[in-house]
Amino acid sequence: MSVPSSRGRPRRALALGAAAAVLLTGVGAAQASPPDQVDPFDPDLGPNVMVFDPSTPQAEIETALDELAEQQTDAEMSTDRYSVLFKPGSYGSAEDPLQARVGYYTEVAGLGASPGDVDVRGAIEVYNRCLNNIPGSSNCIALVNFWRTLSNLHLTIDSSGQDGCRASANFWAVSQAVSMRRLDVDGFLSLMDYCTDGPHYASGGFIADSRFDTPPLNGSQQQWLTRNSEMPAWSNAVWNQVFSGVVGAPDDSDFPSPPYTTLDETPVSREKPYLFVDDDGRWNVRVPAAQTGTRGVSWADGMTEGRTIGIEDFFIAQPGDSVREINTNLARGKHLLLTPGVYDVAETIEVKRADTVVLGMGHATLTAVDGATPMRVADVPGAVVAGVTIDAGETESELLLQVGKENGDHENRTDPANPTTLSDVYFRVGGPHVGSTDTALEVNSDNVLIDHTWVWRGDHGVEGFPTGGENGVNGDTVRWNTNIGRTGVRINGDDVTATGLFVEHFQEFNTVWNGERGTTVLYQNELPYDPPTQADWTRPDGTLGYAGYKVADDVTEHTLHGGGVYVFNQNNPDIVTENGFEVPDAPGVTLHHIMTVNLSAGTINHVVNGVGDAVPPSTVGVPEYIVEYPAP
Structure with missing residues (x-):
């Protein structure tokens, strides 16, 4: 986001892996099973999975966490x-609440069939991260609090015993690639950390299928999507807060003051698959069914509608397993469970069967090697990919994830009642290492649901680029020429729905939508920080810059609810972008509640198609809104 993190490589506490493995022996850690055999009562989930049960001493749990x-x-x-x-x-308990913090690449989840099966009294929190890399500033922010997950439990917030300010709320100060799903929350949740030193900035985020008995505090969150949830109210807004199928959502009739966008129902939804342990002690994965026109939580009347797959029907992969072995198991009809870790992928993981589930644990990460496309999903109904991060490698990949064959015959190969679904699937180009790809995500199939994704060409990282001087601010000219990412998302299929589409910093169009009848519910984009010159950010036809959201000129039907394009031309503040959004002027193409904003540097001349005032540096932090395009 706007303020880069410390450029030093983070310290790794390698001893924890061993400590966690020892700890697991006493708290339900799975033991190794014979090859190709999964013990449904005790599956081997690898060394980086901690499994607790109510008999585990709380002191032991808190020490590990x-x-x-x-x-x-x-x-x-x-x-x-x-x-x-x-x-x-x-x-x-009231006498001894369980209190924990959640760091990077950490998933915290209950193993119940419904959220109420795991009851936690305490606090599960994320605080501001103090970077201390700006002279004279504490620089404590949540702008880079990425990659963490909280799901499937009942949380009674109890921060007693912490200092006066900390005792006031459960803090969840996060930004992109962070999800809260299937939560039942009693007490005060704050989406910003107002206790740690500031400036308290946050730029998230996503909640789905959750219930709150107290209005959450949005605080400084620049944008946020809440989908299919229940709450008494919502507290405030910054630039772009979207609610879809939320009982208790605020009225949006006064948009943009406040900047709420409210849909009574979510047009297409499918909740993310989740692990659970049944009454007999068997491990399973629940795969929720797809729905249309939904509102409220999926678990109000019992287990979420869908199907249950026993853990023995999964190939449980661990880093180091070959793609050949993974593909052999997928071809045999197995589903795929990716245990926590980083998987170097030099060949494509092929998901070819209908209704196949690929579920990542703990932000399992596929890294492209030698220009590979890490994963392809065929033109089939019902495939689900969830909880997976996909990284570009140093050698340029054409794609990082492809759904459906390019230029294939997609008719009758998919099912609108059973869409292929991507849930919490994240992409990175640069950041932890040099990365390059032409396009991160390409969707060619019809009837696909994208339910929360962050597609990120890194504006900062630990690649070792030089800083300052002739290489530009924070080495951005080097980054521009090295971490190649031309397009973030390209949608070629028809009837594709995206709920929570976050795409940032790509070098041409961040999102290109070529398919008909597409729908996006919340779009967030930052244009790239690092174009060296205007010539580098000018199209072949002479148009200044690339719109953050482009709907192809021949599309006749498309809908967007709640979209924002932000500019921060850090490397060259004189750069100009003509439009934040570009769409065809067709009766069936409508944009509802869109905006542009200047974060510090550069200029966007118009919001959409030459309409809307410019956002130059003189208007930092002041959005330019369009209520409806075209105007009624």
Whole structure:
């Protein structure tokens, strides 16, 4: 986001892996099974999965979680990945609440069939990260608090015993690539950390399928999507807050003051698959069914509608397993569970069967090697990819994830009632290492649902680029010429829906939508920080810059609800972009509640198609809004 992180490579506490493995022996860690055989009562999930049950002493749980949080708080670009799981039961009490923090690449989840099966009294939190790399400033922000997950439990917030300010709320100060799903929350949740030194900036985020008995505090969150949830109210807004299928969502009739966008129902939804342990102690994955026109939580009347797959029907992969072995198991009809870690992928993982589930744990990461496309999903109905991060490698890949064959015959190969779904699937080009790709995500199939993605060409990282001087601010000219990412998302299929589409910093169009009848519910984009010159940011036809959201000229039907394009030309503040959004002037193409804003440098001349005033540096932080395009 706007303020880059410390450029030093994070310290890795390698001892934790061994400590966690020892700890797991006493808290339900899975033991190795014979090859090709999964013990449904005790699956081997690898060394970076902690499984607790109610009999585990709370001191033991807190020691493990404190050690993990200490290791991961500054591990923004590390290779460590962790999953922390709680079996059904109660944790924490009024006398001794369970309190923990969640660092980078950490998933915390309950293992119940429904959120209420895992009952936690305490606090599960993310605080501002103090970078201290700006002279004279504490620089404590949440702008780079990425890559963490909290899901599938009942949380009774109890911060008692912490200092006066900390005792006031459960803080979840996060930005992109962070999700809260299937939560039942009693008490006050704040989406900003107002206790740590400031400036308190945050730029998230995503909530789905969750219930709150107290209005959450949005605080400084620049944008946020809340989908299919329940709450008494929402507290405030900054630039772009979107609610879809939310009971208790605020009225948006006074947009842009406040800048709320509210849809009574979500047009297409499917909740993310989740692990659970049944009453007999068997491990399973619940795969929710796709729905249309939904509102409220999926678990209000019992288990979420869908199907249950036993863990024995999954190939449980660990880093180091070959793609050949993974593909052989997929071809045999197995589903794929990626345990926490980084997987170097030199060949494509091929998902060819209908209804196949690929579920990543603890932000499992696929890294392209030798220009490979790490994953392809065929033109089939019902495939689900969830909880996976895909990184570009040093050799340029054509694509990082492809859904459906390019120029294929897609008719009758997919099912609108059973869309292929991507949930919490994230992409990176640069950051932890040099990365290059032409396009990160390409969707060619029809009837695809993208439910929360962050497609990021890194504006900062630990690649070792020089700083300042002839290489530009923070080495951005070197970054521009090295971390190649031309297009973030290209949608060629028809009837594709995106709920929570976050795409940032690509070198041409960040998002290109070529398919018909596309729908986006919340779009967030930052244009690239690092074009060296205007010539580098000018199209062949002479148009100044590339719109952050481009709908192809021949599209006749398209809908966007709640979209923002931000500019911060850090490397060259004189650069100009003509339009934030570009769409065809067709009766079936409508944009509802869109905006542009200047974060510090550069200029966007218009919001959409020459309409809307410019956002130059003189208007930093002041959005330019369009209520409806075309105007009624």
